[in-house]
């Protein structure tokens with residue numbers, strides 16, 4: 337059993353959704369199989385200089401072929417929830433039209449394999465792999481892409497909807513906006529601020545249209561967005577820094593949260609963009625009603641805080657991980673969860689990503705010692721637990737990531753997995769963090785009070 341930490345054992349609810357997360361392009365490989373079309377990441381990763389070492393997702397962790405072994409790994413870890421994404425170009429190779437049966441079949445096998453092992457599927461519809469054919473037709477700059485997304489979502493709901501209890505629409509619209517269209521580090525590699533926020537609006541619209549599409553099928557599955565949220569703190573104690581942090585928060589958090597949950601874009605961000613911006617010009621009557629269609633759960637991804645200086649710049653305050661953008665600050669998990677509940681009400685929450693890259697190597701004895709990941713997850717779980725104790729309705733927690741994978745522009749150099757992937761052999765090796773996480777989950781199950789003897793608060797106990 338796990339030693340009790342200084343703060344004592346942490347008690348999580350019996351039905352807490354202990355999970356792990358992945359996304360299609362980052363793990364599947366099999367880029368040309370079973371009728372899959374090209375995505376913007378196939379294109380982008382082939383442009384010289386765009387990804388480290390010229391890495392692509394052509395093979396990745398070969399999950400498309402090894403999914404059964406990966407399902408067994410998940411069962412061995414005791415996972416109760418698995419969050420993955422569906423590749424749009426596997427379902428609609430050109431982004432429109434009749435669904436490709438072989439693509440749907442892969443996800444049906446995966447989902448059935450999860451159910452067989454008692455693991456609850458949580459499926460994301462879009463984790464950045466836009467069909468290239470749609471990018472050729474202006475991609476997310478075109479309002480039409482939101483409607484294409486709704487058609488794709490409808491096809492997926494009709495084929496798989498009865499087997500997936502929880503859907504997520506768009507993974508991190510903000511990252512598409514910022515990395516795809518502002519700084520250009522991600523596909524499609526643009527640097528065009530005016531386009532970027534129009535893209536934000538169309539991604540939000542796409543989300544709302546997909547929510548409508550699910551409701552129209554009569555499904556009782558749940559659906560929500562997946563947002564990466566950043567607590568934004570003033571870097572210094574001055575009114576200028578406070579004001580700068582507030583506007584920064586508008587662009588990082590409220591642009592997405594307010595439109596989804598309050599039915600309006602934040603006035604300070606709209607004013608900053610200006611009335612002649614493409615985004616403001618692109619908002620039509622009724623759009624905000626679509627975007628703010630009621631959701632069933634809100635998926636939050638937390639990695640790092642942001643400290644904003646008086647001039648609107650940023651600075652680092654805490655140690656960074658192997659990813660230079662990530663400062664390790666577990667308290668930010670507590671702050672962002674309690675803030676969402678305070679400002680937007682008690683919407684059911686799930687953490688769909690939290691984790692860090694560590695400099696993992698396989699030792700001579702075949703083990704991978706990622707002590708930094710254990711400490712990180714322990715501290716972030718403790719912060720999430722404190723948020724729950726403060727009233728945050730958090731249902732589940734998914735480590736990013738189940739497997740080492742294609743970390744976008746960073747290629748395969750950064751290892752984010754609980755499970756090490758030896759790419760030449762595609763062998764999977766549980767890191768120490770994986771066996772630690774397994775014991776956290778097992779402990780939660782074994783310390784469940786016997787029938788008739790509920791714990792003091794009716795919940796299971798987990799030592800850390």
Ligand code: GBH
Pocket residue numbers: 359362507508511515519521564639661689736743744752
């Ligand atoms: C998530 O993004 C993604 O959903 C997931 O696919 C990814 O693998 C995981 O986190 C780990 O990164 O260096 O200036 O280009 C998290 C948000 C946005 C953080 C882009 C890194 C790159 C900044 N990410 N950002 S830059």
